[in-house]
Amino acid sequence: METKEFTGVAPKKAIVTPKTIIHQKFGTKACYTVEEVKESDENDCPGLSIPQKRPCVYRCSLQLPELLVVSGIFKKKKDAEQSAAELAIQKLGIRVDTDDPTPEEAWDSIVARINYLFSENFLSSLHPLSGHIGAILQRKGDLCGSLPVSVLAVYDAKLGSLCKYIDPEVESNPFLVMSYIIKATTKLSGFIATAEQHPWIRKQSPYPEDTVDSLLKQDGLQEPIQVAAVRIPSSEEKYVEAVTLHISSKEYYLNIIANELGLEDASNVLISRNLGKASSETRLFFAAPKSYILDPSSKLPNGKDGLRLDGPSNLRASYLSGHDIAGDAILASIGYTWKCRDLFYEDVAVQSYYRMLIGKTPGGIYKLSREALLASELPSRFTTRVNWRVSFPRDILCNFCRQHRLSEPLFSIISPASKEPTESCGSNLKVADLGRDVIGCVNGAPTTSRPMQSDTEMFQCEVKLLSRCENLIIKCFPKDCFKKQNDAIQNASLKLLVWLNNNFNNTIVPFEPLYETADIFGIQIFSENFFREISHYHSIQNCQQLNQSLGINSSCTTPVKGVCLLKIEGPDSGVCPCNGSLSCISYSVSLVVEGENIKKVIEVTNNFEFEVGVGAVISYVEEVVMQMSVGQSAYFTTSIFTSDLIFASASDSVEMQSLLSSKGCCLEYEINLTKVAEPLEERMEQALFNPSLSKQRVEFAVRHIIESHATTLIDFGCGSGSLLEALLKYQTSLEKIVGVDISPKGLTRAAKVLHSKLVTNSDSGVQLTSIKSLILYEGSITKFGSRLQGFDIGTCLEVIEHMDEDEACLFGDVALSYFCPRILIVSTPNYEYNVVLQRSNLAAQEQYEESGEKTLLQSCKFRNHDHKFEWTREQFGKWASGLAAQHNYNVEISGVGGSADIEPGFASQIAVFKREWSLEDGFKDADMDHQYNKIWEWVCNRKNE
Incomplete structure (x- = not known):
């Protein structure tokens, strides 16, 4: 495969929203008032009799000193506010600058920005750089007031953004900003002073004494502090180690870091972008290569050749920062922020370094979000x-x-x-x-815009x-x-x-x-x-x-990443995980040194839930859990797979280093299975059948419709209309379709979906079917209504199991004695097939075939939590044959998913009832005609707008 390389282009300018522009112009004088708008109850599905609740919509009024504007109507409050701000901008004639500055304009802006950063007005503002300037004003000797160029480049984002318009390579090499800063200071020679040998900048004239005194009084650091940090050696043979930064009240913290790195002063320290969240002050500090101390009169480097490393490359620090780093690096969370002038600091442990390292991989991000580094997997x-x-x-x-x-x-x-x-x-x-x-x-x-999703x-x-x-x-x-x-x-x-x-x-x-x-x-x-x-x-x-x-356990007799010494304790409750089920475990992982009686717990997690069969946990954890039942405990050991995850889980890195260097070191897992939630019916079926069982049932019904030349169809328990919608895609002889269900919510959705489908077909000029009318009724399918009588074909697919068993039998009697369709198709789950579905593999089917007693059925659950019953083949056949004989119908038992000749039969068993007599010969009058509520009607010769 060939790859396409693209050259760098100028960065896209950040989008400034209308609200931001209004805020820059008017500040707190701009007042937004959002109100909810009540829309008229227009029905987007003609013929639907159920009133529909409209979604909430909003309008915004923006009051300015000179103007009042009112937005249009929007679904989201923030969209209404932005619209009002945009209208105000248009009416006030505010010019929005959308053009990127030219390189020449960017140079002028950089010079102006540096001039402002060393002004008295900036010194009194709340900005990370003003904190640094306050700190350097406390330094003694010649370096008093001298600010490292690296600090200026890193802590003022505007300078970096302006430099990108001059050289897009700044995006990938942020240290080029320092070169441009040094170049820009030549235009401020009467205001800014620089050093030839040291990369720092200072204001030539001193700040007023009262300003400096006021600034020093605001310094909250009165007592020496100790900050935990991490040293990342450039040598790959050395472990990452913890260090402590000792900072007194009068010392500049960058000087302390410079000393830790063996550098002369803070001007020789480079600072990375912040690592992790945007609000984080965690950064890498490392030695500046000599090549970046440039003669301001020299030609500026390009992004590829600007900075050459001095010394050995630090792969670990380079990977964390995203750019090349040479020599040792210090990982620390310390600096001045936008929130206050006090020096902000947090301890950073070796554990934090490893969590940041694995957090740069997709699997690591998932593991960290689950707080289960040694058990979870993407x-x-x-x-x-x-x-x-x-x-x-x-x-x-x-x-x-x-x-x-x-x-x-x-x-x-x-x-x-x-x-x-x-x-x-x-x-x-x-x-x-x-x-x-x-x-x-x-x-x-x-x-x-899209019609309602079907x-x-x-x-x-x-x-x-x-x-x-x-x-x-x-x-x-x-x-x-x-x-x-x-x-x-x-x-x-x-x-x-x-x-x-x-x-x-x-x-x-x-x-x-x-x-x-x-x-x-x-x-x-x-x-x-x-x-x-x-x-x-x-x-x-x-x-x-x-x-x-050296620490890999050689005494383990199974392959690396395999399970050793598995022991499962506790009685078998019969409730076991299967593919698609949601299992809940509590577990602990310990680092064990065999032969030395050393065991160190490094990760403990309670109530950890995961879906079985999708790879959500490490393979051997799932392998063990699949052998357990609820209430049991399992113990096993496994070889160490990576030290990263161990260091990221353990709080004591020094102890971990010692243990990992020991002979016979392994991980020991203790797992308790506390709960298992069975998977939904559709999920289990999808694991085995393609096309899905629902589609196979539709195709089964369509085949009978075509063979029987039926012109009318009634769907008992139509729900959201999935069968009716599917029928619109097939060429059949159907002219009239009726759906009946007890749920108004399901019928409403069915009406909207069907209306959208019919309108789409009508607009496109495509006549896919011969259907002339479509009606949806609300009511129980166990009560007779003359509107539902005498259809050519009736369907009742996967409905009766949601009723009580006696109600299902009542439906059969009512359907064949009063509704009397020429053909009635009834499907329901085959309970015997649950063994295969819930185990989700062919081995379960073979095991069923070999078991004459069919004892596996005893541990099977219903396919869905709302199923009131599920019949075996024998039970279903007995019900269907008895019903057919009672009402003078012929019946044929069939199914979809599986085979009648292979145990345990079809996954979905189907009875097809057929009557040979006419309604005039055997129609039975009912004592009461139930009045079904017509929810929606569509007629092809009526324009549906």
Whole structure:
């Protein structure tokens, strides 16, 4: 596969919202008032008799000193506020500068910014740099008032942003900002002084004494402090270690860090971007290469050749920061903030370093969010929102992009009915052209209005990862289709995350397996530059595996990552996990040195829930849990798989280093299975059947409709109308369709979906069916109503099991004695097949066939929590044959999913009742005619607007 490399482009200017512009102009004088608007109860589904609650909509009034404006109506309050602000900008004629500055304008702005930063007005403001200036004014000797250029470059974001308009490479190499600052100071020679040999800047004329005295009085650091930090050695053979920074009230903290690194003073210390959250002050501090101390008259370097490393490269620090670092580095959380003038600091432990390290991988982000580093794993499949715990795949992908300084991922929702999205060609590809098939972009791009989502409409999602300069890096477009747009987004995000995580975990040279697996996941690679970080991660992993190789337990007789000495205790309760079930465990993990009676607990988690069968936990944990029942405990040991996770879990890194270097070191797990929630019926069926059982049932009914040349159909227990909607896609002889259900909510949804489908077909000029009318009734299917009598074919698919057993029998009597359809199709789950579904493998089916006593059924649950009963084949056959004989119908037993000749038969068993007599010969009058409530009606010769 070929890759497409793209050159850097100028950064896109940050979007300034209308509210921001109004705030800059009027401040607190701008008053927003949002009110809820009551809309008229217009029915978006003609013929629907049930009143519909309209969604809340809002209008905003913006009061300014000179003007009052009122927005339009919006679904979100914030949209109404932005609209009001935009109207005010238009009416006031405020000019919004949307053009990026030219390089010459950016130079002038940099000079002006530096001039302001050393002014008296800035010194009194609340800004991280004013805290640094206050600290350096307390220094003694020649360095009093001298500010390191690195501090100016890192702690003033505006300088960095302006430099990007001069050189886009600043985005990938932030230390170039220092070069531009030094260059800009030549235009401030009468105001700013610089040193030839040391990279610092100071104001030539001293600040007024009263200003300095006032500033010093505000300094809250009165007593010496001790700050825990971490040293990251450049030598890969050394462990990361804890250090303590001792800072007195009059000392500049950067000087203390410089001393810790063996440097002359703070001017020789470079500072990384903040690591982790935007509000974090955790940064890397390291030695500045001599090459960045430039002669201001010299030509400025470009991004690739500007800074050359002095000394050995520090792979671990470089990987954390995202740029090259040489020599040892200090990881510390200390500095001045926007909130107050006091020096802010927090302790950083070795554990924090390892958590940051693994937090740059997709799997690590998931593990940290679950707080189960030694048990959880990034799942391989997204099933339902209900079963997913903590951060969803989309959120994890966004977090991953922020960790690696990429743009937010772009998600495009696509309908598979039309063509796949096309890409525009060019050297600076931004995003794919949005064709007619792209029905929405999640990241704020325009979306087209859509009719109500139907039960059969399917969606796909395309994900793009872009650099900060919006160059395309990766495009992921899985072929899987989903009924819900959110499920498509989460699935595509997870596909990309799993692929990235596999490559982070693969310690082989990355590029070959990258391309080998990309096509499988529906991924295209457009740039290899990003994957150099994966190479750095592999180097770190190889180094750490070498350091801890001596501690691997050689006495374990099973392969690495296998289970040793498994012991399960407690009585068998019969409640066992199966694929798709939600299991809850409490567990502890200990580091054990065999032969020395040493055991150190490093992770304890209670009430940890995970879905079985999707890879949400480490493989051997799931392997053990699958052998347990609720109430049992399991104990086993396993070989150490990586030291990263151990150091990230344990609070005492020194003790861990000592234990890991011991012979016969292994991990011991103790697991208690406390609860198991059975999976939903649809989820279990999806694991075994393609097409799904629901689709197979529809096709079964359609086949009988076509064979019987039926013109009228009634669906008993139609619910949300999934069968009725599906019938609209088939060419049949049906002219009239009626649906009956007891749920007004389900019928309302059915009406909206069917109306949307019929209108869409009408607008497109496509007549897919011969249907002339469609009616939905509310009422019980166990009560006779003359409106439901005498249809050619009746269906009752997967309904009766939701009723009490005596009500199901009553429905059979009422249907065949009063409703009297020519054909009645009734389906219900085969309880015997639950063995296969709940075990979700072929071995369970073979085990069932070999068991003459069918004892496996005793441990099976119903397929859904709201099923009142489920019949075996014998019970269903007895009910159907007895009912047919009583009402003079013929009956044929069949089914879908599985085979009648192979145990345990069909997954969904179906009875087809047929009458040979006419209604005039055997129609039975009912004592009471139940009046069904007509919920919705559609007639083809009526215009439905």
